[in-house]
Amino acid sequence: MFHWLGWRKGLPLWRSYRLNRRLKPEIEHIFEGIAENRMQALNDWTLDCWRHLERLAEHIRSSGTGGGPELAVAWAPLFEAAYKRAHDFTELFLLDEAGLVVYSTHAPHEGKRYSSGAAVSAGLDYAAAGGEGARKCLFGPYADDVTAEIGPRSSSFHDKMTLLFIHPLADRGPWKGALCGRVPNDVLGDLIQRESGHVYPDSGDNYLFMAKPVLHTHIAPGTALSRSRFEDRTFTQGENLKDGVTTDWGIVSVKEHTELELVFTDPATGRLHPGVANTIANGSNLFVEFPGYSDYRHIPVIGKGVTFQLPHCPDLWGMMCEGDLEEVYRLRGIALRLLRWQLLLPSAFAVVAALAAYALAERVPPALTAAAVFAIHAAAIGIGAWLLYRRSDKRIVRPLRDINRFIRLNAEGKGDLTQRLDTCEFDNDETRELAKWINNMIDSLEGIMLQVKLAAGDVAESQQRMKQSAAATAGSTERVGGKVSDMLHGIRLQLKDIDVAKDVADEMRQTLKALEEKAAAQIALAQGEVGRIGDKMSHISSTVAQANETIRVFAETANQIRDVLQVIERISAQTNLLALNASIEAARVGEHGKGFAVVAAEIRKLADMTRQSTEEVHGIVMHIYEHAGEAQASMAEGTKVVAEGTELVAVATDTLNEATADDSRKTQVVDEVVALMERIAAVSMENRAISAEVEGKVQELIANSTGVRHTSHNVEAITLFLQQLVGQFRVTETRKR
Structure with a gap:
């Protein structure tokens, strides 16, 4: 019944799932929406980056494509304006036909030549298309020390993992060089995680992985392509990939970064865990039922997996939007909490009334016994109502009032969007x-x-x-x-x-x-x-x-x-x-x-x-x-x-x-x-x-x-x-x- 979980771990999870099984359609909708929104965000962001490069490339074509100090002086304001608008690019640079950096917003990069053995040579060759017609190419992620040297710009996390946008100067024509934009790969993690508004703050993790490599043939399917929340040290359960995640089969950790170091396998089997494997096999995978499936931590998770291609990226990527089964079905609704009080108080007062009636039955007249029982019931009703009022006021009304006040401040048009509700102050019910x-x-x-x-x-x-x-x-x-x-x-x-x-x-x-x-x-x-x-x-x-x-x-x-x-x-x-x-x-x-x-x-x-x-x-x-x-x-x-x-x-x-x-x-x-x-x-x-x-x-x-x-x-x-x-x-x- 509890499958690979065992009854000790499986029984509590099964109980939570059974208590909230009516929420299954809603949870499916949540994960579908998360996956769709994150995938759309990635696509829109990529298109926006291409639009910045297209406008800059058009300006460069109008001023000439050769080198020389005169054109460099003419290019400087164009690159500066484009760099200012494109907030995620840490560098914009121009390559000539031979792969030489003739201009860059990062001056030390100028003069470097990318030969056939360079890390980006596969992307440049794909963009050149063998001279049959140049085409755009989104290449990465790959390790580049220049990215680490330049430093972060729009992301608080930063390492040397890089995405490179390659825009040929002669689109659909002979190769005449390219305009390139450098983006730290951690920007993708920011796009799909959105930490401050994470739906499942304790366990939810959205991550990218390789589904079908075309240019990066050395990357095995199931290999991580984005930073994980468990690398950021933001995971609330106390463990993270930097320090190591403990499992019964050893410690899972990364040395520098999640990308390309971590493969999403089940430590018990050594094979890709079911979420990633089924997503690669079917192109889409949704599973929100008990007992879930094991991730690389050997913890039961549920969620949605999709595969997709970003604009002008030849590789097929996958994305998993997951949450721990325990957190997703941890909810204890207000109706259940009230039901407990509604059952507990009448039962307690019924016992008191029965004992009182038994004690008075042989000593006082029946009329006084009835009166006493009535008084006890009246007192029970009053006390029960007062207790329910106090508890409802504390557990329901006050949280709703706090939520109402928070919404009202923003609804008045002068709200503080930097503020968030502290979910820890709410019970684990509908208010949370x-x-x-x-x-x-x-x-x-x-x-x-x-x-x-x-x-x-x-x-x-x-x-x-x-x-x-x-x-x-x-x-x-x-x-x-x-x-x-x-x-x-x-x-x-x-x-x-x-x-x-x-x-x-x-x-x-x-x-x-x-x-x-x-x-x-x-x-x-x-x-x-x-x-x-x-x-x-x-x-x-x-x-x-x-x-x-x-x-x-x-x-x-x-x-x-x-x-x-x-x-x-x-x-x-x-x-x-x-x-x-x-x-x-x-x-x-x-x-x-x-x-x-x-x-x-x-x-x-x-x-x-x-x-x-x-x-x-x-x-x-x-x-x-x-x-x-x-x-x-x-x-x-x-x-x-x-x-x-x-x-x-x-x-x-x-x-x-x-x-x-x-x-x-x-x-x-x-x-x-x-x-x-x-x-x-x-x-x-x-x-x-x-x-x-x-x-x-x-x-x-x-x-x-x-x-x-x-x-x-x-x-x-x-x-x-x-x-x-x-x-x-x-x-x-x-x-x-």
Whole structure:
């Protein structure tokens, strides 16, 4: 029946559970609410941290991503403003592509390089995604001495365990470095514990553990990822993990911190205790019945376990929200306490009345006996009523009056949120439960009001910056308006000059057109004359060609005459030779040959005369041939001159044609210039309208800037009013959540 507890430990717990078994649905709801609220708080907190980094990363991208002292000076106010708003970050730093810290709010950290063997290398590699597209990564918890060196900021507990937010400068693109935010891991313990408003102050513990490692593959499932209340020395039962928790199987303790040192196992079995094991296996686990399950202290606990992933954290985490079965079901209700008195007093007075009736029955008349019994009952009723009144006044009315007074102080709007009800002053009944939940509510309200106060401060600071920016914008707008007015005045003057240029261009076009017409007439006349000259030159060229041909024929005839004369010379020589032979033969014959000798002498004379005549004719022919050659040379020179003249006429014609074409091109250019001026004029007309519209918009912008300035004043007033409202509540200034 009592399972692993045994009857000595199990019987009292079983009795408490049976007495309050009607509370089981309410207890289930309590643990469901605790788990849901803590998980939502973790998620909201993580998203808020990412938003701080996203805004800072956007400002950094707008100013550049490289290093250098100039950019460091530009980054300083951006990092300072982000660090001031993000209260849980102890450091903001910037890594370049090679893992070098190029800027940090913690100056000694600058210049450090994170190589592949660094503790955060797995997170950086995951964020870089192998160059396929950078992504955000929430890495941790891991041990980092720099965290211990920087010290705490928003948490009263601090060690070297660290969470690192890695925000790539080029999201979804190639790795170009990252903006990183350092948060002490103890902040997570503060988020899920909320000590001042803890539902189960004696035993309740909310803690994180590894459910499924992805980056931290060296961390076994069930290993603690957050600080436990039993490490804080706040556990009311006297033992804690720093000094050691005693069990029948030894002392459970941690050397430095709970994270990564403690695995939630049952010391009796050495395996993960059922709460953690069932949560990992099922993703969710709720168990609030007797006998509960054994935790690492081998104490029966009940509660709710859930698994979840924080934004951009690849590892799957688990969270247990637990309370000792004894404390959860320790409640003894007011009805039970009153029932005891209601049974005890009537029973006691009934015994007294019976004894009195027995003692008086034989000594006094029955009437007196009845009267005595009546008196005893009347006295019993009076005394019982008085005792019940006193006890109800002490145990019920006074605690309710204290609770009422506490609530009234806060309900009046000027409550002290630093105060809490002392639950030890209440009995272990509904009044203590009420006091605990009121403390929890005030704790939540204080956290909200503190956040509102911080937000109001941020709003006031932002409003002040907006006011300064609005004033600067208004001044810049006024200066821009003046410059735009000057520019518009210059544009108007320029447009007037364009109009004048248009008119001058139009006049120039008319003048050029008249000159072009006159030049065209003169060029046409010159072209006609050159044409006629060309015709004459062509005729002369034909005539010279014909004469040249005649001379050439005459030279050829002279050559033929020379050939004939050469033949005649040969005939004359032959004749002379024959005459000489005939004379010789006639002298040989004698008298008979005298007549033949005379004939031969005459033939020789004729041959001599022929020779002489041929020589004379040959001389004349040579003289004619020489003159014919000179005439042919002169005619060739004339032909060349005529050809050159013809070429000159062609060149002149081409020149005149080009002149005409040039005039046409000049006219075309002038037309284009005029057309351009007309377009410029049209644009100028449009610019006039646009300039007027721009001037109106600038005036409107000036008016809007004035409106922004007025709105800034209104926001300032609203912020002051909000701060005044928040200032009515006293909160613990050192508490950050």
